[in-house]
Amino acid sequence: MSAGPLPADRLLTPAAPGAAGEREDSGPPSAAPSGGGARTFRVFVSSTFDDFEHERDKLRELVWPRLEQFCEQRGARFEAVDLRWGVGSEAAADQQTMNICLGEIERCHRVTPRPNFLILLGEHYGWRPLPPQIPAKEFDALAGRMPAEDRVLADMWYEHDDNARPAQRRLRPRRDEYQQDKVWAEVEGRLHAALRKAADGAGLEEHRARVYRTSATEQEIVAGALEAGDPEQVVCVLRHIDVDARRTAAGTPAEAERLTRFVDPDPAPAEALRAELRTRLAARILTPSDESEPGTAFTMPWADPAAELDYLNLFAARVADRLEASIADELREPRHHAGQLEAPSRPIPADALLDAEGWAHHDFAEDRIGSFVGRQDELARIDGYVDGDGPRPLVVTGGGGTGKSALIGEAVRRTLQRHPDAVVVYRFIGATPGSSDGRTLLDGICRELARRSGQSEADVPPGFGDLIADFRTRLAPVAGRRVSVFIDSLDQLGTAEGARGLAWIPGQLPSGGRLVVSTRPGETLDPISARAEPVPVPPLPVTDGRAALESWLDNAHRTLHEAQSREVLDAFERSEGNPLYLRLAFEEARRWPFPEPPGRAHPPLAVGAGSGTTVVEPIIRGNLLARLEAEHGTVLVSRALGYLAASRHGLAEAELTDLLSADPDVYRWFLLSSYHLPSDLVALAARHPAIGDTPTTRHPAAGDPSGSHAGARQWLTAAIDAARRETDAARLDGFLDDVLGRPHGPELPVVLWSRLFFDLKPYLAERQIEDVAGLDFYHRELRDVARAEYAAGEQGRVLHERLVRYFRTRADPGGQGTWQGETGRADRRGLAELPYHLTCAQQWDDLCETLTDFRFLEQKAANVGITRAGVGGEPALYTGVFQLQDDYDTALRVLPGAAGRTASRPRIIVTATDYGDGLAVRCPHCNTAHPFSRQCPGCRTTHHLGDWKGKDIDCPNQACHGPLTVNDFLADGGRLDAAPAG
Numbered sequence: 001m002s003a004g005p006l007p008a009d010r011l012l013t014p015a016a017p018g019a020a021g022e023r024e025d026s027g028p029p030s031a032a033p034s035g036g037g038a039r040t041f042r043v044f045v046s047s048t049f050d051d052f053e054h055e056r057d058k059l060r061e062l063v064w065p066r067l068e069q070f071c072e073q074r075g076a077r078f079e080a081v082d083l084r085w086g087v088g089s090e091a092a093a094d095q096q097t098m099n100i101c102l103g104e105i106e107r108c109h110r111v112t113p114r115p116n117f118l119i120l121l122g123e124h125y126g127w128r129p130l131p132p133q134i135p136a137k138e139f140d141a142l143a144g145r146m147p148a149e150d151r152v153l154a155d156m157w158y159e160h161d162d163n164a165r166p167a168q169r170r171l172r173p174r175r176d177e178y179q180q181d182k183v184w185a186e187v188e189g190r191l192h193a194a195l196r197k198a199a200d201g202a203g204l205e206e207h208r209a210r211v212y213r214t215s216a217t218e219q220e221i222v223a224g225a226l227e228a229g230d231p232e233q234v235v236c237v238l239r240h241i242d243v244d245a246r247r248t249a250a251g252t253p254a255e256a257e258r259l260t261r262f263v264d265p266d267p268a269p270a271e272a273l274r275a276e277l278r279t280r281l282a283a284r285i286l287t288p289s290d291e292s293e294p295g296t297a298f299t300m301p302w303a304d305p306a307a308e309l310d311y312l313n314l315f316a317a318r319v320a321d322r323l324e325a326s327i328a329d330e331l332r333e334p335r336h337h338a339g340q341l342e343a344p345s346r347p348i349p350a351d352a353l354l355d356a357e358g359w360a361h362h363d364f365a366e367d368r369i370g371s372f373v374g375r376q377d378e379l380a381r382i383d384g385y386v387d388g389d390g391p392r393p394l395v396v397t398g399g400g401g402t403g404k405s406a407l408i409g410e411a412v413r414r415t416l417q418r419h420p421d422a423v424v425v426y427r428f429i430g431a432t433p434g435s436s437d438g439r440t441l442l443d444g445i446c447r448e449l450a451r452r453s454g455q456s457e458a459d460v461p462p463g464f465g466d467l468i469a470d471f472r473t474r475l476a477p478v479a480g481r482r483v484s485v486f487i488d489s490l491d492q493l494g495t496a497e498g499a500r501g502l503a504w505i506p507g508q509l510p511s512g513g514r515l516v517v518s519t520r521p522g523e524t525l526d527p528i529s530a531r532a533e534p535v536p537v538p539p540l541p542v543t544d545g546r547a548a549l550e551s552w553l554d555n556a557h558r559t560l561h562e563a564q565s566r567e568v569l570d571a572f573e574r575s576e577g578n579p580l581y582l583r584l585a586f587e588e589a590r591r592w593p594f595p596e597p598p599g600r601a602h603p604p605l606a607v608g609a610g611s612g613t614t615v616v617e618p619i620i621r622g623n624l625l626a627r628l629e630a631e632h633g634t635v636l637v638s639r640a641l642g643y644l645a646a647s648r649h650g651l652a653e654a655e656l657t658d659l660l661s662a663d664p665d666v667y668r669w670f671l672l673s674s675y676h677l678p679s680d681l682v683a684l685a686a687r688h689p690a691i692g693d694t695p696t697t698r699h700p701a702a703g704d705p706s707g708s709h710a711g712a713r714q715w716l717t718a719a720i721d722a723a724r725r726e727t728d729a730a731r732l733d734g735f736l737d738d739v740l741g742r743p744h745g746p747e748l749p750v751v752l753w754s755r756l757f758f759d760l761k762p763y764l765a766e767r768q769i770e771d772v773a774g775l776d777f778y779h780r781e782l783r784d785v786a787r788a789e790y791a792a793g794e795q796g797r798v799l800h801e802r803l804v805r806y807f808r809t810r811a812d813p814g815g816q817g818t819w820q821g822e823t824g825r826a827d828r829r830g831l832a833e834l835p836y837h838l839t840c841a842q843q844w845d846d847l848c849e850t851l852t853d854f855r856f857l858e859q860k861a862a863n864v865g866i867t868r869a870g871v872g873g874e875p876a877l878y879t880g881v882f883q884l885q886d887d888y889d890t891a892l893r894v895l896p897g898a899a900g901r902t903a904s905r906p907r908i909i910v911t912a913t914d915y916g917d918g919l920a921v922r923c924p925h926c927n928t929a930h931p932f933s934r935q936c937p938g939c940r941t942t943h944h945l946g947d948w949k950g951k952d953i954d955c956p957n958q959a960c961h962g963p964l965t966v967n968d969f970l971a972d973g974g975r976l977d978a979a980p981a982g
Contacts, residue, residue: 039076040773041067041327044108046220047120049084049127051262054308055120055239056082057679058316060747066320067327072823074331075771079654081108083751093174094631098129098216100754105224113335114233115326117224118319121277122239122300123263125270126215130191134158136167138208142198150194157191161593163564165557170593181675218273226280230335235322236277236285237315238297255303262300286322288314346370348409349416353451357432357444360768364431365409371551372410374544375403381535382411383418386484386514390533393505396518397525398537399611400781401580404518407537408488411516415484423452423478426486429493430780432767433649436492438499439882442467445485446474453478464497465909468504475506475513482512490519492780496886498908498962500524501924507531507911526929527922530914539577542569548579552586561594571605575615580779581607584619587762588627613781620785624763632756635669636660640756642790645783646799648836649769650776653757655829659806661748662740668733670748672724677716681746684739685712691735743809770828770864800841807833819859826863831856831880835887839894847891851884860884907952907963912945921948923955923962930956 047056064080071078081104108116134142139158143151158169178184192212199212211219225234241262264270277285278295287296298315301307346369350362378396385394398404405428412426425448427435434440446460446467453474461470475483493499505528509515517532519525540548546569553559560568568585575581585605592602603626606618628637643659644651651659660666671681685691686709719735722728739745765778777783791799811830812819821827838847850856865879912919918933921943930936932945939956950968954961 039071039331040079040111041071041076041115041330042079042081042108042111043116043118043323044105044220044224045080045082045084045118045120046217046224047084048122048124048215048217051122051124052084052120053679054312055237055315056084057683058312059319060680061683062313062316063320063323067323069823070324071327072821073825076327076331077652077654077772078327081750081754083749083754093179094755095130095132095171095173096755097132098219099132100751100758101216101220102223103758104750104754105220108224109228109233112233112330114230114330115235115323116233117228117235118323119221119225119234119236119277120239121217121221121237121270121274123241123267123270124261125264125273126217128192128214129216129219130171130188130195131211133161133164133168133170136160136162136169138204139169141202142195145198145202146194150190150198153187153190154194157187159593159597160595163559163561163592163594165554165559172597215269221273221277225284226276231281231284232326232335234281234284235319235326236281237319238274238277238285238295239300239315240297241300242302259302286318288318346372346410346413348413349420353448355444355448356768357434358425358448360432361426361428361435364428364765365412365426368406368409368428369413371548371555372406373547373551374540375407375410375537378407378535378537379411379414382407382516383414385516385533386411386415386419389511391508393507393509393515393517393528393532394535395525395528395532396516396535396537397521398518399520399578400613401578401616401779402537403540403579404537405488406579408486408516408518412486415486419482419484421481423449423481423483424486425449425452425484427488429487429489433769434879436494437886438493438497438504439464439467440879441487441493441499442471442504445487446470449474449483449485453481464499464504468909471504472506472510475515476510477512482514484514484516487515487517490517491522491524493524496889498924501908501910501922502527503908503910503924505532527913540579540582541577542573545569545572545577545579545582548582549586552583553590556590558590560589560592564589564592564594567605571607571619574607576611578611578615580781581616581619584616584624588619588623613784616781617785620782621789625785625789628756628759631759633669633673635665636752636756638790639663639666640753640760641786642795642799643803644775644777645787645791646796646803646837646840647776648833650767650774652769652772652774652829653753655772655806656775657748657750657753659802660753662745662806663802664733664736664740667740667746667748668723668736670752671720671732671736674749677713678746678749681739682709682712682716684746685716685735688712688735688739691715743813770832772829797841800837801843803837804834804841804843804846807837817853817855819853819856826859828864831860832864832883836890839887839891844895847895851887851891857884907965909965909967911967911969912949919945921964921966923957923964928955928957 045056045059059080059082064078067078067080083101083104105117139154143154146154157172159172161168161170164170174184178187196212199209202209210222214222225231225236228234241259274297282294285295287294288298298311300311346366348362348366348369350359354362382394382396396404396407408426408428412424415422416424425445427441427445429435429441434444442464443460443462447457450457450460455478461467475485477483490500490502500523502524505515505517517528519528546565549560549565549568549572568582568589571585572578572582588602588605596602603623606622608614608616608618625637625641639660640656643656671678691712719728719732723732763778763782764775767774767776777786787796807830809830810821810827811834813822819826819831821830835847835850838850861878861880861884863880865883908924910921910924912921912932914920918931920929920931922929930939930943932943935942936956941956943956948966950966952963952965955964
């Protein structure tokens, strides 16, 4: 895209929403939307630990940055997943390492067709983990083959979980003295030997026998490569140690001991795995040169740092070349669509007329109705309305978490099935960032209506006022085909263009046109309650709640003991049948084993009084957040959810991990609980002027002939120990404050985020934000509670300051005002997000400077919010200029001395409506109502119809004065002339 000025006729598309659009629903999030967006290449790195430390360091230093830049230049993203470092006490103690690794492999397969798996294999076979869970029948069979002493040990460590389907024994977490490595290593060794011996002659199927005898690395390779079905998604590197160097090292006790980390005394297991890879993945094994024989391993020099550095650089270059070529092949010829692996249980018909926005709403709807139960009376009313010809819209109403989105989604599915020839368009406000802006919403609906009616999208007007008229026209049937439009969650509309006033919703529909909307009670229901047919959503009956709970449990391969099920359903009944509460209770209950271990019983399910947020807030705070903090640490949870709650429309996963890595509190917490020094932190310390000037040469390493890294390790170890003992925290804190504030600072290990992500997954939704796949809360109540808990007040302002620093560095890394990213291309996310966070951080001077910087304005208008790629000769459509308008409006609403003003005050047409006690005009700018039949409570005066009808006025609210035009007819179609004079 050109960064220069754009012709006015190309600056045409919708503004981004003024406030974050937050979706409402009681179901789980979807996989990647089907409608496209930037490609993400996610590669899992499988290797043993200590012996490949230098190779993984080179990957982080040279290969990953090159691939990130390569992908960015092609509108894609690259993410490496290396779980082999930074494992802290919590990650090791919960015994879930293999579940996390295999879960991340599955995620890489789902997100990226190719390449998605990198194997690094030497002559060390690696750690053999205990199975984290064993089928109960299999455990009993193995236990029956064990000596009594081993059987007692296995029974002590593998706890019953009869709620699993089929029933399981689960390896219990390490507690108390067993958190000490030496103590646990003895127990782990005995357990592993007993299980392996029992399994050897038990006649198990191969895939089950493997878990008792194979290393973590082999289990990863089997799942990620050998059973993946597509060799082209794999890149494999084999390595061996020089034979002569081995003989030399054997004569030196210290070197002989070090060699055991690289070469096993028993070479058979590692060699068998290497042989299998040569047989099954010969074409995917990376060789030292193009002329090498297939399957040739890289040779690693020994005790020669200079030669080892040459080897590492060659290794890095060859890996980067192969991965880069594979990515280029996938971009040029996609093998298949990555995303949802399983077909939805209740599919919604789709076709080629869905654009990227339409696909996002389609996928959102399918997820909402995956386990839909009940609501037959409400569905019958919606069906009857769609089949009928009443003149008014229909509005579905209910509080937060009552399942309105699921009901609308099911109504859409039924309408598409019952009326396959009808024109049906649906939107779930908040499912995408643009849908919560009134102009963007109507633009997308009108364009899809045009496509489905065989008309040209070019006829859709750009202005909000013109779109309102166009929308009403397009509700009329075309060539005898009825039109039905469904719009969910009007309460999540932003304030831009006065969309929340809902004057754009017609009170009188054309014959054959249907409009179904939903909203919460309150300000977005009041304007349409008198001109729409209401369908209130009642509490979900306990019988339907039981059916939903059983369906969710069945899908999760879980069940509940009778008393546990009764506890969940009793709490659901106390929530007044709130489906969101039931979903949250299920997510807690699915983790309950039976019988529950002594001393580790689950806490009771908290229930609030009232409705909506007040009902679900206690279970979110007291159960969900408390559990996450206990399992992952308060610091990590509060920051991860705090940044997400402070975001405008969510954050990309890489953005969130970048922010967590640069957060001093998070990094310090990680460092003090970690077993290993991160190599990138050591490298930064070695170059730090206060540390790197005291090198040691005891153990020079590849690329570190001076031994400065060893000196840095000594300094860091001492500083961390002092901080742990609380005798001298200043040294470590000062160093971290310095290095974390720099671009390309140290990174948190992926495993920390992976553990938390898998526990957060049921509560997150994926949406396209600009050109990235972003994460956001799947329900508005979750965001509201997280914001209040972790991102309110001064803490919220601090988080916004850090978001400012992050997005400013991305948008203008040199700080020279060029507003170009590191690759020389405009960073869309940085340009899009910076003004919002400057406003929220109350950095008024920087905000004014940014929004008056012509270069910034030009770059944002030219590069942000490009919603179409010019397919078929159509010009690309841009929203950057409208997003700038929203930046000004948002800033001026809160800027000291400018409160209540907006940058653009469009004159909005309003209609006198009887809301139940006489005619009134509601101002969409400030959402205040001004009655005619009595004294106006806001203005303390009486307004007269004759003074306003058919005229341009300013809103009488002293804090608003928004420009209005009062229609000369009533909302029900009558003339103002015929109404009482007021």
